[in-house]
Amino acid sequence: MPTIRPYDPERDQDAIIRVWREVHWITSDEQAKWAPQFMEKTRTDVAEVNGEAECQASSTDGTFRYQDEDLVMSAIVGVTTSRIARKQRLAQRVTAHRIGEDAANGAEICMLTMFEQGFYDLMGFGTGPYGHRIRFDPADLTIDRPFRVPRRLTAADWEMIHSAMINRRLTHGGCRLYPAELVQVELNHAEKSFLLGYCDGPGGELTHFFWASDHEEHGPCYIYMMAYQSQDQLMELLALMKSLGDQIRLFQIVEPPDVQLQDLIRQPFRARMVSEKGPFNTLIRGDGYWQARICDLAACMAKTHLHGPTTRFNLSLRDPIEMYMDAGASWRGISGEYVVTLGPESRAESGTAPELPTLTASVGAFTRLWLGVRPATGLAVTDDLSGPPELLSALDQTLRLPVPGMCGWEF
Numbered sequence: 001m002p003t004i005r006p007y008d009p010e011r012d013q014d015a016i017i018r019v020w021r022e023v024h025w026i027t028s029d030e031q032a033k034w035a036p037q038f039m040e041k042t043r044t045d046v047a048e049v050n051g052e053a054e055c056q057a058s059s060t061d062g063t064f065r066y067q068d069e070d071l072v073m074s075a076i077v078g079v080t081t082s083r084i085a086r087k088q089r090l091a092q093r094v095t096a097h098r099i100g101e102d103a104a105n106g107a108e109i110c111m112l113t114m115f116e117q118g119f120y121d122l123m124g125f126g127t128g129p130y131g132h133r134i135r136f137d138p139a140d141l142t143i144d145r146p147f148r149v150p151r152r153l154t155a156a157d158w159e160m161i162h163s164a165m166i167n168r169r170l171t172h173g174g175c176r177l178y179p180a181e182l183v184q185v186e187l188n189h190a191e192k193s194f195l196l197g198y199c200d201g202p203g204g205e206l207t208h209f210f211w212a213s214d215h216e217e218h219g220p221c222y223i224y225m226m227a228y229q230s231q232d233q234l235m236e237l238l239a240l241m242k243s244l245g246d247q248i249r250l251f252q253i254v255e256p257p258d259v260q261l262q263d264l265i266r267q268p269f270r271a272r273m274v275s276e277k278g279p280f281n282t283l284i285r286g287d288g289y290w291q292a293r294i295c296d297l298a299a300c301m302a303k304t305h306l307h308g309p310t311t312r313f314n315l316s317l318r319d320p321i322e323m324y325m326d327a328g329a330s331w332r333g334i335s336g337e338y339v340v341t342l343g344p345e346s347r348a349e350s351g352t353a354p355e356l357p358t359l360t361a362s363v364g365a366f367t368r369l370w371l372g373v374r375p376a377t378g379l380a381v382t383d384d385l386s387g388p389p390e391l392l393s394a395l396d397q398t399l400r401l402p403v404p405g406m407c408g409w410e411f
Contacts, residue, residue, distance in 0.1 A: 002054075002090060004097050004326075007044035009036065012053040016046070019056065019082040034185045041181045042077060045098050047090040054085035057094040059102055062177040064109050064292070065170045066371075067401070069303040074102035074295070075177055076112035077411045089324070096123050096324035103295040104331040108303075109367075111175060111292045113411060123321045124293040124333065126364030126383070128173070129373045130286035131406040132255040135220070137275075137282060139245030140266045147239040153195035153209060158184035161195070161225075164206040165409065168227035171257040173371065173404025177411060187211075190224065196240060198233070208233035210241070212251070220250040220280060224410055231259070238264065250280040257405030290407050294367045297334050301341075301348040304370070308398040310343030313391055314358040317366060318384070334363060342398050359387040359395070372401030 007016070017035050020026040026035065042060045046053035062073040076098065081091050099110050114120055117127060153161065162180035170176075190213075197209025208228035212221040228234045234256060241251055255261050262268050262284065275281040294300050297317070319333030338348045339356065352358075359376075361369070362384035369376055369385065376395035379385040387395075 002085075002088070002093075003048040004045055004094055005048065007039055007046050007053070007056065009039060012046055013039070015053040016056050016080075019054065019080050022083050023080050025078075025080065028191070030191070031189050034188045037181060038078075038185045041179055041185070043098065043101070044078075045094050045101075047085070047094050049085050049090075054082040055090040055094050056080050057091070057098045059098050059110075060177055060179070060182060062111070062175050064111060065172060065174045066300070066303060067172050067305065069305070071108045071300065071303060072106055073175060074099065074107035074110045075175070075411060076110065077177075077182070091119075092122055092324045095120075096321050097326065097329070099123065099293075099295070099321065100325055100329050100331045104329075106296075108294070108296040108299040109292055110295050111290060111407065113290045113407075117288075120291050121320075121364055123324065124319050124363040124367075125291035126293060126362075126366075126368040126371075126373070127288040128290045128292060128368075128371070128407075129403045130288050131290075132261075133252060133285045133287070134255050134261045134265075135250055135252045135282050135284075136261070136265050136268075137245065137249055137271060137280070138241045138243075138251055140268075140271055140282075141238060141242040141245070142264050142266050143235060143239045143242055145235060145239050147236050147243065148198065150196040150209075150240055151199055151206075153197055153206075153211075155184070155187040157195075157206070158187050160199075160206040161187070161209065161211075164197070164209060164227040165225065167205075167207075167229065168408070169229050170408070171405045172402045173407060174257070175407045175409055177409055186224075193224065198236070200233075208237055210237055217247070218250075218280070219248045220252055221248055223251060223253040226253070226256070226408075234259070250282070254406050254408075257408075291364075292367055292371065293363055294334065294370070295331075297338065297348045300370065301346045304342065304346035306343055306346065306398055306401075308343070308400050309394070310341065311391075311394045311398040312339070312341045312353075312356055313387070313395075314338070314352050314356050315340045315348070315366070316358055316360045317363055318361070319363045321363075342395070357388045357391040359385070359391060361385040369395065369399060371404050372399055373404060375399070
């Protein structure tokens with residue numbers, strides 16, 4: 001069986017860069033220069049095949065916003081397998097090992113963005129809600145407000161850019177990532193892009209900005225990252241985008257939380273029909289592209305404060321990650337029997353209470369329920385979750401949460 005071990009830069013650097021070139025994560029020698037720093041600033045495990053690293057999984061620290069609470073988060077920021085090591089379950093084993101190490105060291109929740117639905121379900125992840133990706137002609141924005149001359153930002157501004165992302169407005173489902181050097185790697189890895197923003201902080205700190213691709217003269221331009229601390233700052237950024245509409249024909253952006261961008265676009269249906277099948281086609285597309293899983297059930301429940309009626313139940317929880325864990329691992333998932341209380345003060349305790357109804361769920365399905373991705377009655381139809389109808393209806397009333405927003409950080 002292939003060996004799974006921590007990344008060793010002297011042994012593994014060239015091998016991992018080769019793997020990244022094979023999967024086209026690296027397409028130039030300039031990008032390859034920043035791979036060692038990425039490995040240095042993340043926690044990386046590799047699977048060794050024939051004496052060389054052929055599979056890699058990396059994680060980093062972060063926080064996840066659950067209503068008004070911040071959870072300790074492990075973010076899986078990279079999983080790759082070489083051409084010669086596919087279909088051997090190496091990626092599952094390495095990723096599970098990485099999650100287990102982080103959970104054993106205090107991670108309460110783990111999050112990732114997925115390449116396809118299904119693979120990470122095997123490790124207990126549940127899919128987040130639909131996020132809207134909006135493609136629009138900036139000249140069609142109906143915003144009529146002044147904007148100031150922005151500051152041109154470069155890769156040299158990585159520290160202030162990371163600080164702006166940390167201090168940006170967060171809503172339920174938003175996340176932050178550390179350390180700051182990961183933003184430096186991203187900025188140097190991304191070729192042909194531009195960043196514009198405003199430094200309105202008390203000490204001249206960057207408060208709001210956007211980072212966009214710049215591959216062609218007229219776009220499309222894809223917004224990689226955006227931060228703001230108030231809705232007024234968001235509107236200034238959109239007004240700035242509108243000002244670029246005399247040259248740029250299309251922006252694509254993940255819809256910010258709490259707003260509906262279609263409200264700000266002139267004749268969106270007409271624009272879609274006119275641009276259909278062209279390189280600057282406008283549209284609104286929804287998909288769930290991030291996934292999350294609970295790693296510490298008691299800690300997550302302790303930070304859950306709901307406004308609905310209190311509901312108590314037995315939870316029979318199945319965690320599929322355990323089949324990929326080594327026998328000696330200190331954390332092997334959270335399968336088990338629990339008594340859960342959900343309400344203004346929530347908790348999870350090991351055991352069962354015979355007088356209570358029982359909810360049976362995978363950790364991925366229960367994570368989705370707890371986050372408010374979909375109600376219990378809906379998840380009982382489409383996911384691995386079941387219970388008495390009365391309990392499902394009660395959970396619908398208790399878990400009346402805002403739909404989690406997009407995580408706000410591409411990784």
